[in-house]
Amino acid sequence: MPTITDVEITDVRFPTSLDADGSDAMNVDADYSAVYVVLRTDDESADLAGHGLTFTIGRGTDVVALAARHQAERLVGRDVDELAADMGAVYRDLTADSQLRWLGPEKGVVHLSLAAVLNAAWDLAARRAGKPLWRLLADMTPEQLVDVADLRYLSDALTRDEALGILRAAAPGKAARIAELERRGYPAYTTSAGWLGYDDAKLRRLCTEAVEEGYRHVKLKVGASLDDDRRRLGIAREAVGPDTTLMIDANQVWDVPEAIEWVNALSGFDLLWIEEPTSPDDVLGHAAVREAVAPVRVATGEHSHNRVMFKQLFQARAIDYCQLDTGRLASINEIVAVLLLAAKFGVPVCPHAGGVGLCEMVQHVAVLDHVAVSGSLDGRIAEFVDHLHEHFTDPCVATDAGEGVGYVLPTAPGYSTRMRPESVARFRFPDGEYWASERAGAAT
């Protein structure tokens, strides 16, 4: 009967701003970071612990870490098996603090930190079961999976009975769909080629390499300059050829009228979607953009802060692709609710990834969606960005098994978010070896 004995919360920052990885029209100097939560147990023989994180981009990671500490301390002393047996109750317990709720509610720092803590709890539950998280969830009955989902505030769009109906309809084909994913992987696209800070030569080279590696979808950042976007999309289209799908991502830089004008000015490049055309809070704005830029489709979700926002994006027919974020939603409990809503409204889920550890988590969520919820790969592609995986003990792998690049189904127990101790020691902020020597260098 292992018990959670301690919580470790670490602010980890990687100096990615040095080489313009991750640069876009809104975020020019991101240092990809994480609040990394470890739930230690007294099960020393098996080295049992839960590892979770949320993704941040530098300053303020300490703020999220402080909030995570308030939340995670409620888990110390809990019996691991009891916790794993009722993760819906764990979620309700962690969200029941009305004083912390005031600071959101269900958004911003306290929701990011909650994601990190709950991600660690889910990792612990899956490790205890000896299964990768996607399989722990896919093995649940429809009733068990609905019981972990937070359906509060959703009943005007999705009742519990409707949710059960969706899961029951998907149940019969589970084994066949798992076999299919084991063969081909879960379809992935790449953003690695198109960061805004890369020069034209690097853009061309990376686009060419992406197609050679087997990618069938490539995404570029846009929105800083229309002339630059035209030139860069011309280079990209030439490099990838007519059969590769291109998407663009504006990272929220436009007002609604500007978004419509800009996207229509680029539509000649045969684009699948415009991602984050405007404020992530603007449900009605996305609906207006969607109507005006067709046949270019609209995608958003990495900053959609909770299930109520996704409910409205679906109700208003505002988006064609749902890009939920595993570090921003409150872990599996809220993610399952969004997967169910998306299935009800027929919107494909193409989760946001990149950053630190998001790809590691996304593979579990995408696979769960296909195996147990939507039952479909139609229009589904999960984001993949090829950096920072070396800091994880069970990094995700994307490879081309003949039908385009896909995520290889994870087999190790857990949520794939255990970081290498040496990476944490080196990039812990501000006192890890890297940052300490940076400061020493700056002082000389």
Add this chain to the structure above:
Amino acid sequence: MPTITDVEITDVRFPTSLDADGSDAMNVDADYSAVYVVLRTDDESADLAGHGLTFTIGRGTDVVALAARHQAERLVGRDVDELAADMGAVYRDLTADSQLRWLGPEKGVVHLSLAAVLNAAWDLAARRAGKPLWRLLADMTPEQLVDVADLRYLSDALTRDEALGILRAAAPGKAARIAELERRGYPAYTTSAGWLGYDDAKLRRLCTEAVEEGYRHVKLKVGASLDDDRRRLGIAREAVGPDTTLMIDANQVWDVPEAIEWVNALSGFDLLWIEEPTSPDDVLGHAAVREAVAPVRVATGEHSHNRVMFKQLFQARAIDYCQLDTGRLASINEIVAVLLLAAKFGVPVCPHAGGVGLCEMVQHVAVLDHVAVSGSLDGRIAEFVDHLHEHFTDPCVATDAGEGVGYVLPTAPGYSTRMRPESVARFRFPDGEYWASERAGAAT
């Protein structure tokens, strides 16, 4: 030429949970708190400083304080007169940090903390000018006032030219409206009578007293039990008589279908509005509730986290009353944008108050709206809650000058949010005298 030399950020908590003040269906044990920001200057002769705050309810106030520190430090070394001359630039500078932006964007902890810091900057600007803040703003030209407003993401609903048109139309009557408010005060309603934790006898007594004091509007908390709500509204209606307006506030406890059913079950008590019937993020949900509970009207806004949410609440015709919050929106820069949107859509602004210091700020915002933006008192009533004012050096005053209780126009320079040093010393968390002795008591 005074300069900002230092920033003091204090976590101040009042033990209001001890007597059920502030109790509602969502928040049962609130300890009314504030992140209190002081911008010190080198102008020692005049004791010039800026004092601002955001309101919180206990745990997690330290998280907001940490975020405020990151933001406020950008102001140290700034020339006070340069800062006061272009508060739009101050706002843009403080919101330009894309790494902190990721933690919202424009919501949750980093937005609450930004409100506290900008509120202090506005208090400083008004003190430097020797004017109460409402007058500093009302004395601005339409061009100057539009320049401090953040209109980003609003142009599909309100252009800069439309905003200027609204302000120019209101300009001619300013002096007459100020004179009117000096005579009668700004109309106020009370929530002090109806907290959920009060027993029936206290409820009856407070309702009776409210009418005797001159209140024409009384608000009650509802949503924990329909039977209790019926009984309490019966008591309240009997106590206040048929000519006093009653409003109810559910503090987000319901799903949309439940809200509709519950409010319709209470509509026999002749209610003006239902406040916060469901999730504050649910624009479309509020629109559905509004359509289904008429003639009871819908009010919300204390948790509407930014101007983009208010834009949609107006576009979707989701609310009848706009209850913006001076501690949650990013101070005057974002509040002016919401006042302009509300004026364009014809929705009365009835700001949320209570808590700590919100009443002190609300009077400035309500007066500004009447004098320089909407030019109307029709349907406008600002919330007033009579507690914790004793902790401020320039507390707001609400009194009946013959036309019902109203806020007396503030005359002291600033935003009325300077706390008494002895209050800060006593209730600073965790090391102020009150909390230290609480801990000592708990240890014995």
